[in-house]
Amino acid sequence: MNDSKALTLCFLLATVFLTACSGLGNVCHTNCTQNGGTATLSLTLQAKPLAPPPNTNILSYALAIGGITLTPASGNTVHITGSATFDLMRLQSDSGFLGTFSTTLPAGTYTSLTVALNSATVTYCTSTQGVPGCTPGSVTAVPDSGPSVATITFPNGGLVLTSNEQAGLSVDFNMADTLTVSNQKVTAVNLGPAAVNVLTTITLGSTHPSSLAANQLDYLDDITGTVAVSGNNVTITANYGTITAVADSNTFYSPNCTTLGLALSIACVQANQVASINAILNFDGTLELISYDPFPVPNATKTDWIEGTVSYAPTNSAQFFIVANDASVSTSGSLLPKPFPTGSPITVDLANGATFGVDTQGLNVPADVTNFEGTLAATALLPGQTVALHITNFALTGGLPGGILVTADAVELRFTRVAGTAAIGGNGSSFSLSTTSLPPYFGFTTANQLVELTNGTPPTTNTTFYDGVTNSTNITSGQTYSIRALYFGQLDSFPFVAAKVRQNP
Numbered sequence: 001m002n003d004s005k006a007l008t009l010c011f012l013l014a015t016v017f018l019t020a021c022s023g024l025g026n027v028c029h030t031n032c033t034q035n036g037g038t039a040t041l042s043l044t045l046q047a048k049p050l051a052p053p054p055n056t057n058i059l060s061y062a063l064a065i066g067g068i069t070l071t072p073a074s075g076n077t078v079h080i081t082g083s084a085t086f087d088l089m090r091l092q093s094d095s096g097f098l099g100t101f102s103t104t105l106p107a108g109t110y111t112s113l114t115v116a117l118n119s120a121t122v123t124y125c126t127s128t129q130g131v132p133g134c135t136p137g138s139v140t141a142v143p144d145s146g147p148s149v150a151t152i153t154f155p156n157g158g159l160v161l162t163s164n165e166q167a168g169l170s171v172d173f174n175m176a177d178t179l180t181v182s183n184q185k186v187t188a189v190n191l192g193p194a195a196v197n198v199l200t201t202i203t204l205g206s207t208h209p210s211s212l213a214a215n216q217l218d219y220l221d222d223i224t225g226t227v228a229v230s231g232n233n234v235t236i237t238a239n240y241g242t243i244t245a246v247a248d249s250n251t252f253y254s255p256n257c258t259t260l261g262l263a264l265s266i267a268c269v270q271a272n273q274v275a276s277i278n279a280i281l282n283f284d285g286t287l288e289l290i291s292y293d294p295f296p297v298p299n300a301t302k303t304d305w306i307e308g309t310v311s312y313a314p315t316n317s318a319q320f321f322i323v324a325n326d327a328s329v330s331t332s333g334s335l336l337p338k339p340f341p342t343g344s345p346i347t348v349d350l351a352n353g354a355t356f357g358v359d360t361q362g363l364n365v366p367a368d369v370t371n372f373e374g375t376l377a378a379t380a381l382l383p384g385q386t387v388a389l390h391i392t393n394f395a396l397t398g399g400l401p402g403g404i405l406v407t408a409d410a411v412e413l414r415f416t417r418v419a420g421t422a423a424i425g426g427n428g429s430s431f432s433l434s435t436t437s438l439p440p441y442f443g444f445t446t447a448n449q450l451v452e453l454t455n456g457t458p459p460t461t462n463t464t465f466y467d468g469v470t471n472s473t474n475i476t477s478g479q480t481y482s483i484r485a486l487y488f489g490q491l492d493s494f495p496f497v498a499a500k501v502r503q504n505p
Contacts, residue, residue: 036107037163042285043068043098044170044204044218047088048504049419049482051176052437056184057134059309059323060123060343061088061175066116066147068098073109073158083118084240087325087342088175089309092417092482093500094221095170095467097243100285107163114151115171115199117191120144123323123343125311125441126184132443133313133383139323139345141402144178144189150199166283168204168217172505184440202505205283209474209503211466212280219465220245220279220287221484221500222415224388225328226303227294229269234289236277239326239340245279245289252458254293254361268292274303274328276359278465291462293361295328295388295412303330304391306406307414308346310381311441317377318350322387335394345402350378351392351409358413358486359388362462364454365486366494372413381411384442385487388412415499419482423448426475429455433481433496444490451483452494453501468503480504 045065050058068080086096123141125134152171161167178195180188191198202208204217212219225238235244247266257268269275274295280288297303308322327340356376358369372380381387390410397405421437432448453472456463469475481503485496 039161040102042100042168044095047091057441062343064118066118069114093484110159127441170202245287247289252291314378320378416487426472
């Protein structure tokens, strides 16, 4: 491994994942007692995608946030401490939880919100239009130019929080504003003053269109980690922190519960499982569990999983390459490093007899979904697919892309995040994205890519969720949409099966 690759790997391994169970923290250092009472403010994080068509292929954007400060119109600032790391490519369609802050947040008028941007690493590749996969050897990780802060000035006199008020904001990070791109190559990642428009806020609640109910603020999407359970309280420890959501009569339990021989109820939730949850953030800051999806674990004594995007078109039946964007680290005896190096290129060797499967989560999938099940060769994978890998060996080694080699005995097709322009609007069951608006490494050659939607009724059946639009019929041609979707390939009857659709502001 050359010196630049070694430095990049060390940089990635040094990223720190620290967060409290309430999000980025819930500590007030000054101005903590006022006669005006306190308010409740919930914060989420999302990412604005590159404008379609993107002029490069971003495979991961790992951003470490150091904390948040609210500046009041008068008095001392209110500091919210803590740190967390997110892959912004996932947050094109998803929302990450920054926290709910209540008993320590004085009611009053706040003029601005400041976010400490500790570090970032962008992993990208170059490609040829119409050819699936990254150009061989082109996957590259680029660190940022140094830490900085970004400030959002609230318009119209500021953010007014009255005593006992419950409010919500989503911090929207503009990825394009931080990148310098030339001929598909990312030559710089700038978190400094030049990135003047990097952050904006979106007011959550009834004024923001979505498929949520009036008393709900945001979806918290596809949070993966190790599970603990107490009654109906499901706690999951993910890469960016630990959160607890409450199951109720509307919670959907995925078909993986049945695969594991468990009931489609709270009884499916078992301590130390690795699972993915979707939750709803309510106005009062509580989290409602809307779906629970345990990973099928071939060997229950080892629960290390890595999730990543297939970067190169596989040519070897027993080996392929991913860029990691998430991981679930076993509570004891883990093979994975802590913190996990999000954004790292990884070489994957398939163990003998490795099994493949599709994490359908009860969505409408094509009839040929069984083609991705059983014992398969690595060549069954497509660039752009996101897979979860059950890891049986992890090694740092030179001479390989990223310097990381893993062995996997299970491969689960999971959710790709991608943004594009709608070529055909929603009709209730589907819409289409323009091929030319999508990242070129997918290698699309057909005109439009169908996005299948699911109209279910939880808890009996799962359903597609919407943000920025209230339902599928509001999806209009010419607008940019980000999707979290299973990707089956451009020639499939359902190229994409969407669990979430977001119209980008």
